[in-house]
Structure formats: C-alpha cells, structure tokens
Amino acid sequence: MATNAANFVPAAGIQEAIPIWKKIDWSEEVEQGIYKDWGAYYSRRDREDKAMYYYDKALELAPEDFVTLSKRSMSKRKTAKVESALSDSRAAKDMSKNMNKESAFINLEVCEGIYQHNELENAKAALHENTQIFKGNKIQAFVERLIVVDENLKDTCGDGLSPFFLENEKHIYEIKKILDEKMMVDNRPLWKILKEQGKCDVLSIPDIEEEILSPLEIARRKRAFEIFNQIYIDKSWIDVLFLKSLKSNKNLLMDEFKESKDILTKLTTSEYEIVMKFLKMNHVRCPLYANRYQQYPNKEALKKFQEAYLYRVQYQTRRTMLAALRTIRILRAKSDVNRLLNVVESVMGDYVVVKTHRVMPWKFEFIAEVYNTVALTLSEQYTVPNNFKVTKDNALLTLLRHQMDTVKDFPKFKFGDRSTHQEPDLTDPNMLRSRRMISRLEMRMRFAKYSIEKCYLLYQIANIHLKSNRGDECSFAAHKAIEECNKCNSLLWSFLSHILIIRANAALHKFSRTKACLISALSLAEKLNSPRLFSFIDTCMACNKAEYQNKKSSFQINASRRESKLSTVSLQRASKSSMISRGELTRPHSLSSLVME
Known part of the structure; x- marks a missing residue:
C-alpha cells in the first residue's frame, strides 16, 4: 500500500508546460502520424x-512501422x-519481408x-540481386545505381591503379605490415607482451608515446590535406579549413562561457567529422591516383x-633565398x-626547414652562409669602448x-583603481614568451642535421636562459654548443x-670560473687571429682581476673590523676579571644578578 501511495505523490517544483495539442486525447495512430509528418517536414528542410x-517518437508508438524506420535511415x-x-x-x-x-x-x-x-562489391551484388526480385519500372532505380557503382569500380581498379602501385610499391607493403600488426589480437597478459618487446613490464598503465612530427612532415601533411579538399570539393575547400580551425579557436570556445x-565544441567537432566522412566516401569512389590518371593519361x-x-x-625558392x-x-x-x-x-625556422634538397640543392651552403653571418654580427658587438675604465663598478x-637587474616599482594598491589590483593568477608575459621560444628551438633541435645549425640553436637557448637569470641552464646549454x-x-x-658562460659566471660573481673561461676564450681569439677580440678578452681579464681585488680588499677590511671588535670585548672582560680578583668588584651570587649586571 505504501508503494502504491508513493506513486500518486506529485513531483516537487514547477513542471514543464504541456503543449495544447497534447491536451487533446489523440489515439496512438493519430499521434504517430503527427510525429511522422513532422519528421518528414524537418527532413525536407535538412x-x-x-x-x-520525431521519427524516434513515432517508432516508440509503433515499433513495427518499417516505412518510418527506412525514413529514419535516410536521415x-x-x-x-x-x-x-x-x-x-x-x-x-526484414520487417517488410516478414509481413x-x-x-x-x-x-x-x-x-x-x-x-x-564503402563496400562497392557488396553493393553491386545487392543491386544485381534486386534486379532479379522486382520487375517492370521498379528495376529502373537499381539499374541506374548499378551504372554508378560500375564506374566507381572502374576508377578504383582501372588503368590508374597499376602506375600507382609501381610508384609506391615499397610504401604500400610497409603500410600493409602496420595494418596487419594492428589487426592482430594478442590475448596474453600485458606484462608478457611488454617483456617480449623489451619494455618496462612493471607499470600497470603503459606510457603512450607521443608522435613527434618534423616540420617537413607537418608541411607535407598540411599540403596533402589542402590538395585532397581542393580535388573533391573544389572552391569550398577553404570552408573546410575554416571549420577545422574553429575546433580550437579560443575566440569561439572561451573558458569564461562555461555553458556555451x-x-x-560538440557542434564544431560533429560537423567537421560529418564533412570528413563524406570526403572519405568520395575518395573511395574515385581515389586520387584515378583523378590524376584521368587528367594526365599520357x-x-x-612527367613534363x-x-x-x-x-x-626551384626558381622561386632561389629568388626568396x-x-x-x-x-x-x-x-x-x-x-x-x-x-x-x-x-x-x-626564415630558417619557418621557410628553410620545409624545403628539401630537391627543391633547394644549395641548402647546406645557404645554412652555413646565414649562420656564419649571424656569428660575425654577434662578435662585432664585443668591442672595448673609448675611455673605458677598468676600475668602475660592474x-x-x-x-x-649584460643587462643589470633593475628593481621593479610595483604600484601601490588603491581602492577603486583597478590598474593597481594584483591578480593572484597573474603570469609574466616575458616568461611565457621565453618558454615558447625555448620549446620552439628544442623542437628544431630534434630534427637539425648540421652541427652549425645546432650551434646556433643551443646558443639561442643559452641566451634566453641568461636573459631570464638562469645561469646554470645557460652554462649547460653553452657547453653543449x-x-x-x-x-x-x-x-x-x-x-x-x-662569452655566454663568462656572462653567466660574472653575473653571479664567480671570479675563478670567469677567469678559467676567459683564458680559453683568449686562446680562441688567438686562433681566430682577431686583434679586436684579443684586446676585448684582455680587457675583460683586467676587469675580472680588478673586481676580484676590490672584493678581496673589502673582505679584508670587514675581517679587520671584526677582529678589532673582538679584541676590545676581550680586553674589557680581562680588566673586569682582574678587578674582581683584587676585590674591587664583588662577584654576583646568582644567575639572575649576573644577567642583570
């Protein structure tokens, strides 16, 4: 009885408003017809x-309505x-056959x-089967569809397939091997599989290796994606790129709008997936190699x-370089x-990295020319200015x-003035910029082939660390350079x-390390046969020696002052003890009196 009474208890809160047409006591057949008509109405308007x-609503009322089910499959x-x-x-x-x-x-x-x-062979077999079942005008639709399927089979397995296989035979076998490995199902425990592969078999959740692509491979995939879209949807390919960019557009998907x-995100992702599925269907029916063969059968x-x-x-690349x-x-x-x-x-990080030796046969010569010019420009700024004094501060x-540390003047907080408010999650834009630049240079380091390019990249990484006052990281990167x-x-x-190591050590006042690095830099200046660099390093050694002497003399002065203070205190204590021994002063009897004294 209690359970029956609970079923009649009204729900709490305000219920959803009931539409007027639902208040009429329709029969199930009439209501199903309404839902079917609405489904057809919206389907005609895409x-x-x-x-x-609405088709789902209609099928809830009549699950065996095969006409509504076929219309839902069309949608x-x-x-x-x-x-x-x-x-x-x-x-x-099956329902129509049973009835x-x-x-x-x-x-x-x-x-x-x-x-x-994308089952062209099965579709052809099904169409042929239906031409035997039906007769008269009903066969016409199946015959027209058979013509389309036959043309698709000619495109996929026609004359354009053999040249494609001859050009890409090696890659086809490699891809087939990868696909066969993915299709294999290994039912053994994970630790056995990992042990056989020589990997760590202790972790319960194995690490997923991130696929890191080179800039050249990224450019190739981007160009292939654009060509794919241009072939199959012609001038609308730019709309597909725009839709793809919307998936990660921060102006559209803002964190502040939590509901929308x-x-x-769901809308842009689903729409992009729909477009790509239809494009893949077109690719199956007429692959790229068939399209190229149709354009150039000769x-x-x-080749021409x-x-x-x-x-x-090549000509445009040469002019740009x-x-x-x-x-x-x-x-x-x-x-x-x-x-x-x-x-x-x-130039080097965005343009040259995506050029191959086929397009740019002089690539190494150009890289060496650019980086040597940069090195010469950087070395020319290290000169001794006129009237330079070794004894001045820093x-x-x-x-x-080297840029000196400047004390930032933080604005005082004023109530009502938002410009003086300090946000708790405020980040330094310079720090973010340096991190992005370091990650970009490290990514280029992964795929750099020439040592002179690695020298430049490691020098830039060390220089960014030095500007951010990270001396140890700067020295480490400079040693690798x-x-x-x-x-x-x-x-x-x-x-x-x-020079970077010298700057990092000099900023931290490490005189001995600075001196050792200056000596090795002096030998390099001699090998370069550059009097300007030799005099520059010689002046740096004099500055380092002068600063060391100043620091040493200041330490000696502080030590002598400390010793003089200690000597005066000890003399006072000795005279006081002698007076006590002679009886001129009485010794305190308790610890409290000694403390008071």
Missing part, C-alpha cells in the same frame, strides 16, 4: 536532428551515421547504405608537367642585432653588454658560447 527525434545517412543507417534499413527490410510487403524503395535504401559504407563552450605529359612545376618552385641573404647583409651592415636575429629565426658586466662547435670546427660560435 534539419535531420529534429527529423530523427541518418544524410548526417554520415552510416553504420546506424545500414542497420535501420536492414531491419526495415509479405517487400518494397523496392526499402531494398534500394539497403543498397544505398551498403554503398555509403561545451555545446559549441605519362610523358605528366611535374618537371615544369619543379623548375618553377637571395632576398633573405640581401636583407641579412643589410642588417649586419646596420649592426641591428635584434632585427637580424628575428629575420633569421623566421665594469666587466658593462663590457659584456661548444661540443657541437668542435664537431663542425666553428671557432667563432665556440667563442660566442664562451
């Missing part, structure tokens, strides 16, 4: 989500839900589902076109080091062009790396 919703096919659409159409076919109401429309829907599932962010014409395109790219060299030399003549480093980073750091300099026999980059 609002398939709404259409599927699912339009939204690229291929597997679910095929299962609905097959279920509708002896077999329909050509429903069977054609099954064939369409198989065709969109999840909805928009091999000689294709490829050579002409290669020559155009000469312009970049001209800009670098002009900036060196102006001694504009900061702009020079920015130009070199943009003479060594001034000579090395010196090792790379020894491999490529680059004395100038080795000298510049020594």
Whole structure:
C-alpha cells in the first residue's frame, strides 16, 4: 500500500508546460502520424536532428512501422551515421519481408547504405540481386545505381591503379605490415607482451608515446590535406579549413562561457567529422591516383608537367633565398642585432626547414652562409669602448653588454583603481614568451642535421636562459654548443658560447670560473687571429682581476673590523676579571644578578 501511495505523490517544483495539442486525447495512430509528418517536414528542410527525434517518437508508438524506420535511415545517412543507417534499413527490410510487403524503395535504401559504407562489391551484388526480385519500372532505380557503382569500380581498379602501385610499391607493403600488426589480437597478459618487446613490464598503465612530427612532415601533411579538399570539393575547400580551425579557436570556445563552450565544441567537432566522412566516401569512389590518371593519361605529359612545376618552385625558392641573404647583409651592415636575429629565426625556422634538397640543392651552403653571418654580427658587438675604465663598478658586466637587474616599482594598491589590483593568477608575459621560444628551438633541435645549425640553436637557448637569470641552464646549454662547435670546427660560435658562460659566471660573481673561461676564450681569439677580440678578452681579464681585488680588499677590511671588535670585548672582560680578583668588584651570587649586571 505504501508503494502504491508513493506513486500518486506529485513531483516537487514547477513542471514543464504541456503543449495544447497534447491536451487533446489523440489515439496512438493519430499521434504517430503527427510525429511522422513532422519528421518528414524537418527532413525536407535538412534539419535531420529534429527529423530523427520525431521519427524516434513515432517508432516508440509503433515499433513495427518499417516505412518510418527506412525514413529514419535516410536521415541518418544524410548526417554520415552510416553504420546506424545500414542497420535501420536492414531491419526495415526484414520487417517488410516478414509481413509479405517487400518494397523496392526499402531494398534500394539497403543498397544505398551498403554503398555509403564503402563496400562497392557488396553493393553491386545487392543491386544485381534486386534486379532479379522486382520487375517492370521498379528495376529502373537499381539499374541506374548499378551504372554508378560500375564506374566507381572502374576508377578504383582501372588503368590508374597499376602506375600507382609501381610508384609506391615499397610504401604500400610497409603500410600493409602496420595494418596487419594492428589487426592482430594478442590475448596474453600485458606484462608478457611488454617483456617480449623489451619494455618496462612493471607499470600497470603503459606510457603512450607521443608522435613527434618534423616540420617537413607537418608541411607535407598540411599540403596533402589542402590538395585532397581542393580535388573533391573544389572552391569550398577553404570552408573546410575554416571549420577545422574553429575546433580550437579560443575566440569561439572561451573558458569564461562555461555553458556555451561545451555545446559549441560538440557542434564544431560533429560537423567537421560529418564533412570528413563524406570526403572519405568520395575518395573511395574515385581515389586520387584515378583523378590524376584521368587528367594526365599520357605519362610523358605528366612527367613534363611535374618537371615544369619543379623548375618553377626551384626558381622561386632561389629568388626568396637571395632576398633573405640581401636583407641579412643589410642588417649586419646596420649592426641591428635584434632585427637580424628575428629575420633569421623566421626564415630558417619557418621557410628553410620545409624545403628539401630537391627543391633547394644549395641548402647546406645557404645554412652555413646565414649562420656564419649571424656569428660575425654577434662578435662585432664585443668591442672595448673609448675611455673605458677598468676600475668602475660592474665594469666587466658593462663590457659584456649584460643587462643589470633593475628593481621593479610595483604600484601601490588603491581602492577603486583597478590598474593597481594584483591578480593572484597573474603570469609574466616575458616568461611565457621565453618558454615558447625555448620549446620552439628544442623542437628544431630534434630534427637539425648540421652541427652549425645546432650551434646556433643551443646558443639561442643559452641566451634566453641568461636573459631570464638562469645561469646554470645557460652554462649547460653553452657547453653543449661548444661540443657541437668542435664537431663542425666553428671557432667563432665556440667563442660566442664562451662569452655566454663568462656572462653567466660574472653575473653571479664567480671570479675563478670567469677567469678559467676567459683564458680559453683568449686562446680562441688567438686562433681566430682577431686583434679586436684579443684586446676585448684582455680587457675583460683586467676587469675580472680588478673586481676580484676590490672584493678581496673589502673582505679584508670587514675581517679587520671584526677582529678589532673582538679584541676590545676581550680586553674589557680581562680588566673586569682582574678587578674582581683584587676585590674591587664583588662577584654576583646568582644567575639572575649576573644577567642583570
């Protein structure tokens, strides 16, 4: 009785408003017809989500309505839900067959589902089977679809397939091997599999290795993606790129909008997946190699076109490289080091890394020319200024062009003035910028082939650490740069790396380490046969020696003052004890009196 009474207890809160048409006591057949009509209405206007919703409502009232089920499969096919659409159409076919109401429309829907599932052979077999079942005008739709499927099979397995296999035979076997390994199911325990592979078999959750792509591979995939879209959707390919960018657009998916962010993320992701599924269907029906063969059936014409395109790219690349060299030399003549480093980073980090030796046969010569020019520009700023005094404060750091630490003036907090508020999660933009730059340079280090390029990258990493007052990291990166300099026999980059170590040690007032590094830099200046650098290092050694002497003399003065204080205190205690022994002063009898005295 208690359970029956609980069922009649009204729910708490305000219930959802009931529509007017629901207040009328419709029969289930009429209500199902309403839902079907609404589903058809929204389907005609390409609002398939709404259409599927109302088709689901209609099927709840009449689960054996195979017509509604086939219409729902059509809506699912339009939204690229291929597997679910095929299962609905097959279920509708079985229902109609059991009721002896077999329909050509429903069977054609099954064939369409198989065709969109990229099973061209099975679709052809199903269409042939239906031409034997039905007669008269009902066969016409199956015959027209058979023509389309036959043309797709000609494109995929036609004359364009054999040249593609001959060009990519090696890659095809490698990909097949990878796919076979993925298809294999190993039911052994995970620790046995890892032990056999020579990996750690102790971790219960194995580490997932992140795939790190080179800049050249990233550029190749990006270009292949653009070509793929341009071939299959022509001028609308830019819309696909825009939709892809929306998936990670911070202006659209803002963290502040907590409710709409999840909805928009789901919407952009689902729409992009729908577009890509349809593009893959088009690719299966007419692959890229068939498209190329249709455009250039003559091999000689294709080869001629490829050579002409290669020559155009080589010529444009040569012109771009000469312009970049001209800009670098002009900036060196102006001694504009900061702009020079920015130009070199943009040219070498964004343009040259995506060029192959086929497009740029002179790649190594260009890299060596650019980095040697940068090294010469950096070394030219190390000169002894006129009327320079070795004895002034921070003479060594001034000579090395090291920026002194400046005390930041923090604004005082004023109530009502938001510019003076200190946010708790405020981050330093300079620190974020340096971290991004270091990660970019480290990524380039992974794929750098030449030692002179590694010298430049390690020097830049060390310089960024030095600007952020991280002396140990700077010295570590500079030592690695010196090792790379020894491999490529680059004395100038080795000298510049020594200068960074000297600056890091001088900023921390490590005189002995600075002196040892200055001695090795002096030998490098002698090998470079540069009187300017030799005199610069000689002046640096004099500054380091003068600062060491000043520091030593200040320590001696402080030590003598400390000794004089100790000697006066000891004399006072000795005179006091002698007076007590002579009886001129009485010794205190308790600890409290001694403390008071």
